[in-house]
Amino acid sequence: MSRSNSKFHIPLTFQESARAALENTQLRRNLGKATQTIRAKRASVVDELPDWQELREAGRAIKERTLRHLDEYLLQLEAAVQRAGGQVHWARDAIEANRIVAGIVLEHGASEVIKVKSLTTDEIRMNEALGQHGVTAIETDLAELIIQLAHEESSHILVPAIHKNRAEIRTLFMHTLGISELSDEPAELAAVARRYLRTKFLSVPVATSGVNFAVAATGTIAVVESEGNGRMCLTLPEVLISIMGIEKVIPGWQDFEVFLQLLPRSSTGERMNPYTSFWTGVHPGDGPQAFHLVLLDNGRSRVLADHIGRQTLNCIRCSACLNVCPVYERTGGHAYNSVYPGPIGAILTPQLLGVERAGSLPYASSLCGACYDVCPVKINIPEVLVHLRAQVVRHKQTSEGIKGKLDPEAIGMRLLARVFRSPERYEQAQKLARLGQIPFARRGIIERLPPPLNVWTTMRDLQAVPRQTFRDWWRKRRVFGSVPKADADGVGDADGVDAEAAAAGRRNV
Amino acid sequence: MKVTLFITCFNDTLFPQTGQAVVKLLERLGHSVEFPLEQTCCGQMHFNTGYQRESIPLARHFVEVFGDAEIVVSPSASCVGMVREFYPRLAEVSRDPKLARAVAALIPRVYELSELLVNKLGIEDVGAYYPHRVTYHPTCHSLRMIRVGDAPLRLLRKVRSIDLVELPNAEECCGFGGTFAIKNADTSMAMLGDKVRNVLDTHAEVCVAADNSCLMQIGGALHRQRAGVRPVHLAEILATTEEDGR
Numbered sequence: 001m002s003r004s005n006s007k008f009h010i011p012l013t014f015q016e017s018a019r020a021a022l023e024n025t026q027l028r029r030n031l032g033k034a035t036q037t038i039r040a041k042r043a044s045v046v047d048e049l050p051d052w053q054e055l056r057e058a059g060r061a062i063k064e065r066t067l068r069h070l071d072e073y074l075l076q077l078e079a080a081v082q083r084a085g086g087q088v089h090w091a092r093d094a095i096e097a098n099r100i101v102a103g104i105v106l107e108h109g110a111s112e113v114i115k116v117k118s119l120t121t122d123e124i125r126m127n128e129a130l131g132q133h134g135v136t137a138i139e140t141d142l143a144e145l146i147i148q149l150a151h152e153e154s155s156h157i158l159v160p161a162i163h164k165n166r167a168e169i170r171t172l173f174m175h176t177l178g179i180s181e182l183s184d185e186p187a188e189l190a191a192v193a194r195r196y197l198r199t200k201f202l203s204v205p206v207a208t209s210g211v212n213f214a215v216a217a218t219g220t221i222a223v224v225e226s227e228g229n230g231r232m233c234l235t236l237p238e239v240l241i242s243i244m245g246i247e248k249v250i251p252g253w254q255d256f257e258v259f260l261q262l263l264p265r266s267s268t269g270e271r272m273n274p275y276t277s278f279w280t281g282v283h284p285g286d287g288p289q290a291f292h293l294v295l296l297d298n299g300r301s302r303v304l305a306d307h308i309g310r311q312t313l314n315c316i317r318c319s320a321c322l323n324v325c326p327v328y329e330r331t332g333g334h335a336y337n338s339v340y341p342g343p344i345g346a347i348l349t350p351q352l353l354g355v356e357r358a359g360s361l362p363y364a365s366s367l368c369g370a371c372y373d374v375c376p377v378k379i380n381i382p383e384v385l386v387h388l389r390a391q392v393v394r395h396k397q398t399s400e401g402i403k404g405k406l407d408p409e410a411i412g413m414r415l416l417a418r419v420f421r422s423p424e425r426y427e428q429a430q431k432l433a434r435l436g437q438i439p440f441a442r443r444g445i446i447e448r449l450p451p452p453l454n455v456w457t458t459m460r461d462l463q464a465v466p467r468q469t470f471r472d473w474w475r476k477r478r479v480f481g482s483v484p485k486a487d488a489d490g491v492g493d494a495d496g497v498d499a500e501a502a503a504a505g506r507r508n509v
Numbered sequence: 510m511k512v513t514l515f516i517t518c519f520n521d522t523l524f525p526q527t528g529q530a531v532v533k534l535l536e537r538l539g540h541s542v543e544f545p546l547e548q549t550c551c552g553q554m555h556f557n558t559g560y561q562r563e564s565i566p567l568a569r570h571f572v573e574v575f576g577d578a579e580i581v582v583s584p585s586a587s588c589v590g591m592v593r594e595f596y597p598r599l600a601e602v603s604r605d606p607k608l609a610r611a612v613a614a615l616i617p618r619v620y621e622l623s624e625l626l627v628n629k630l631g632i633e634d635v636g637a638y639y640p641h642r643v644t645y646h647p648t649c650h651s652l653r654m655i656r657v658g659d660a661p662l663r664l665l666r667k668v669r670s671i672d673l674v675e676l677p678n679a680e681e682c683c684g685f686g687g688t689f690a691i692k693n694a695d696t697s698m699a700m701l702g703d704k705v706r707n708v709l710d711t712h713a714e715v716c717v718a719a720d721n722s723c724l725m726q727i728g729g730a731l732h733r734q735r736a737g738v739r740p741v742h743l744a745e746i747l748a749t750t751e752e753d754g755r
Contacts, residue, residue: 019695028699326682330699364693366686366700367557369653382654386595389559413555417563420518420550421570430522445732455694459701460729463523470521470528474544 013360017335027163027332034162035323041269042320042374048271049261058258060378063314066251067304073216073249074295080219084281086291097296098129101208101241104292105135108239110206116223116230117141118210119157119317120243120296122339123352126208137208138200140229142193149176155333157340158267158319163332197229207233207288211244212316213259214293217252220280221293224263224273231277240279240288245296247304247313259316262376266318299352308387309351314377315344321371321381327364336361343371347384355391356399362388408452427471434465441465510630513543513578515619517588518550524721527584530748531622534635535582537750547574553591556599558688565603568596572611580629581619584744586651586719589621594654621651622744623719627660633667638751640670643741644713646704646727648720649682661719661743668746676716677707685726697726705730708738719743 021027046052066073078088091097105113113130115121115137127137127148139148143161147154150172154160161169166184173192174182182188209230213222221242223230234240250259264273282291303309322328322342333341338349338358346365350358362385365371371381396404404410419425440446441464449457456462512535516528528544535542551571552564571592575581583589593616600609626632645665651657665673684690684700704727708716716731718724721742728740 015693015695018693022695022699326684326700327693327696331696362559363689364696366649366682366684366689366697368649368682368686370649370680370682373653383598386557386559389557390561391559393559393561409558410560413558413560413563417552417555417560417567420552421566423547423549426518426549433522447733452691455691456729458694459698459733460726461732462729463725465522466525468525470516470525471544471546473525473529474532475546 012337014331014335014337014364015360017337018331018364021331021335024332026165028330030163030165031329031332034159035329038159038269038323042266042323045265045269045271049265055258055262056376056378059262059316059376060314062250062255062258063377064311066249067247067310067313070246070249070304073251074246076216077214077219077249078295080215080217081281081291081293082219084219085283086219086281086293089292089294091294091296091298093298094124094129094296097124097243097294097298098126100292100294101126101243102130102133102135104239104241105130105206106133108206108290110135110204110239112136112138112200112204113206113208113241114138114140114200114204114233114237115144115207116209116225116233117144117160118208118243119339120210120245121208122154123245124243124296124298126243138204140197140200140233141225142190142227142229145193145197146172149173153334154339155341156319156322157317157333157342157344158322163334197232201229201232201236205237206239206241207237208241208243209233211242211248211293212263213256214244214249215251215253215255216249218280220253220278222256223277224260225275225277226268226273228275231275234277234279235287237288239290239292241292241294243294243296245298246300247315263316263318266316266320266374266376303348303351306351309347309384311379312344312347312351312384314379315348316377317344318376319344320374320376324370324374325365326368326370327366331364336364343381343385344379347379347381347388350388350392355388355395359392359395362386362392427469430465430469434467437464510540511543511579512540512625513545513575513581515548515551515575515581515583515588516544517583517585519588520584520721523725524742527721527742527744530742530744531582531584534744534748537748538630538632538635543578545574551588551591552599553588553595554687556591556595561599561602565599565608568599568603568612569605569608571596572608572615575619576611576615578615578618580625581615582622582625583619584622584719584742585721586621586648586655586657587722589619589624590650590654592616592619621655621657621719622747623651623660623664624655624657626747627663633663635664635667635747637667637747637749638669638753639746639749640672641715642672642674642711642713643715643717643746644674644676644708644711645679646676646683646708646716646718646723647679648718648723651719652680657719661717664743664747665717669751671746674711674713676711678703679707683723683726685723687722690726701726701730705734705736709736713738715739715741715746717741717743717746 081088089100130137139145146161156162169189170182170184211221212224264270321344325343328342336345338345340348346361350361365385367382369382419429444464446462446464520527532542552567555564596612600612683704684697690697716738724740731738
């Protein structure tokens, strides 16, 4: 944990981390195979629903309306939870949330807590915070357990160990759980984890969970999962602490109709997820006898205030965008240096942390738009990405003083914008480009360029600027009424033009 | 019909043959074409890289140049996408209601080439002849931003003597993404590597697309590998006829 922790505080850029990840051929193979499988599964179950687009629209509309009145729904939720015998805590940031959780755990004299897989607790680094109080947090989700035993970070929001294959997991279990005989059969691997976890479920008195949805009207909390470990955590311990980002509230039960169709199909490619647990407050003799709900802001109200960035809070953490993203598929989640990787991480993390701390993430996308198409709640991720890029640039230009102003990219962009503002300057620049490329171009092709453009030519040739631009051809054509046939066809060959004729054409315009 | 050409700075400077093909094609179909020489750049590169403020004057310049056009057509899905998807945002950022009105009035008249032919003019057979094995790469912006759908394929299917072969994983990005190819060069190249492998698997002689920017990326790698597959813009195939003897 400490290795990645330092990474969290002094983050590498996406570019730096991606470079290392791309060299890991095993990782790329594992990821390619896994994401392609989930992608195909998702596509087939989504195709089954004739009203998928209407469902997406409904999901977006519910989220948008809820966010517009978030204050009211949260107060309603608080009152409902209290009515049902639970306690509600408000946390402005990670420090406050961890202080609240640790306080409850210590009050009950526990030295261990069991956990349902939860991104929110990862976001606030709860395991480490509890560790400082001598409390061990035990992951009970199989993939999270693998990550914990390997002292690694999650690389996918739904399948945290997606970067690991069976053989790697077998070796890990043998080393960390002291097992001498083990095959890499999934059933056998799961059985080993199950034996280890059963003892924990039955002995640890406090559990923590995340929250998929919280119903404002009734104070009901919902967790959606695949393994049943979550239900064990939610029902067996004496004390249950659930931590939720404030955007997870939904107005009423009826909204499940939409989200419980959208979520499993988008995330695991299932029609329905295996376990959906609901609980409302406490009930004597049944389940946990103390229930605490922590409402976490941690930057979310700032996101809410941004009229373009706000849609990020629609996210129901399905991970469809990760599985379809060509960038994620090749770099994996660790390159994002965040609990939230992939396209959603590229927009959520810089908003939660501020662009000054995660400014490389909005650029970790080719803006191909595949994430927007699969998003079950219609988050226009490309739109938010360019919006955040503008914030990164504005920050560079206003906060970094002279350094920001002397940034080569900023100078280049300003210069080019000036060039493009005037047709005359633009045409001069075209001529300059043709002159400037002379040392590099051979027979219409450039194979090597000076830095920083040499990154283009490491793997790609570049077509040189041909002798005649389209506009020159157009001028000549206009002057002569028509052009020789070879020129007019022009298909695949713009080089064979008489420079003198072109120049004559320009003079006559 | 009078069609005003938006050739884009990229095509004007690097791929003039694409613009020439558009002229030839549209004139063959009986339209008159106009090319305003004042046009420069739509500002997509600036906007997508985060230089929003710098791209506002370019949007303003664009609506000045094209504002009176009856129909604007461009052989670049991504530049059309810039105008259609992001000019309204730029107008909003600039807090200029005049610009916002001009943009809103212009957008319905701006078309990508295959959209104009298939959706607006209802033409699928443009009388082209192209006796080559061709695979089609739907560029991200044609596919998911301006949603040209299968318009390019409808046009290609009607080309005489063409041998059109399906590209595996066609809808996946080639890794260009404008400045992404430079800023995240390693990731871009990993994506490109897979795209090129898929192109080679088709044994096509030609890779066709509706954006020269993506073709520059794919073509650049094909050329480096001396793969013998040519990148060709859709307009150039549609412009070619039997009389061209190709």
